[in-house]
Amino acid sequence: MGASTPHGLAKESPRLAKRVSEIATCSRREADEWIENGWVSVDGEVITRLGARVNPKARIEIKDAADKHPSESVTILFNKPSHPVVAGSAGERDDAVALIRPDNLWAEDGTIFRFQARHLRGLALAGKLDADEGGLLVFTQEGSVARRLTGRDARLEKEYHVHIEGELSSAGLERLRHGLSLDKVKLLRAQVSWLNEQKLRFVLHESRKRQIQGMCEQVGLRVTEIKRVRIGSVSLGKLAVGQWRYLRADERF
The missing domain is CATH 3.30.70.1560 (Alpha-L RNA-binding motif)
Known part of the structure; x- marks a missing residue:
């Protein structure tokens, strides 16, 4: 179990993941993954708690294993029913936590991915549908994909x-x-x-x-x-309503 964040830190002290991403020039999602895997130490103590804050002058070390570990960035396709999926006081939710679960993964998904909780981290909805509209929703961890789908000049x-x-x-x-x-x-x-x-x-x-x-x-x-x-060139195909699959290697936005 990793050590706790040192007591007495000012509220504005940076999060460890932010410092790791700055030091290693990696994404915040990758930094979180490295922390969870026990590859990051602060002043000699391993920290595994996400959200931990550190003294700006703390000595942060990252194990070599982090560089050798390929980080999976996923893009997910979901076939939204033409009515609200999750209703409540906040209205409809088109967010990954509400829609992407192991139990509604399409049985015919043929990609190499196996569902893991980290696939939901930083997963952004790229291109909304109205509550009464159904069909293809795209969630992605790739900033470049999100920009191609929702950027000011997006013309897909x-x-x-x-x-x-x-x-x-x-x-x-x-x-x-x-x-x-x-x-x-x-x-x-x-x-x-x-x-x-x-x-x-x-x-x-x-x-x-x-x-x-x-x-x-x-x-x-x-x-x-x-x-x-x-x-673009990515279609729903046979993906069933209310189910999701990973973007295949041969598909591109």
Whole structure:
């Protein structure tokens, strides 16, 4: 068991993980993993408690094992039902702790990963869905993946299958593809086509809040269900509703 953080430290004393990440030029997630594994000592004493604070002048040593240990950074795909998953006083939660558990890992996940608690640490949701929307959610520990999905210049295609009610003329279909605005901002050109008599396929290059609902309202349609099935080249495939899988090595955002 690691030694406790020294008593009497000022509240502003840095966390050990922050100091380790600065010294070793590693991520905070990696620093936490090294601390948990007992590879970090402070003034000669091993510290294994996450969240421990240290004196800024403390002597911090990191065992060689840390450099030799490959850190797994994971990205996870979750098929969200088209209704709130976890409801409560705070409303719906699209967070990893609520959704990613060993019991709902897709049985056909064929990756090399085996679920570990550290896969949830620093796992960020990249691209939300509204409470009444379902389909592909992406959680990632990789900052580069998060930036490609949610950054200011993110332009990855997002494909949605949309159940609608109402009549849509050929002119209305052309308006959905180009010429509409939301909140006085002109929308980018979209790909819109029929999947069947009650379902449309939307491919968008932007992510405006309730964009599809607003587009459909302007051409006299009512949306009854939205499902995101693809982001970039990564699709839901056969992933069951309410289950998740790891991003495969051959998949890239």
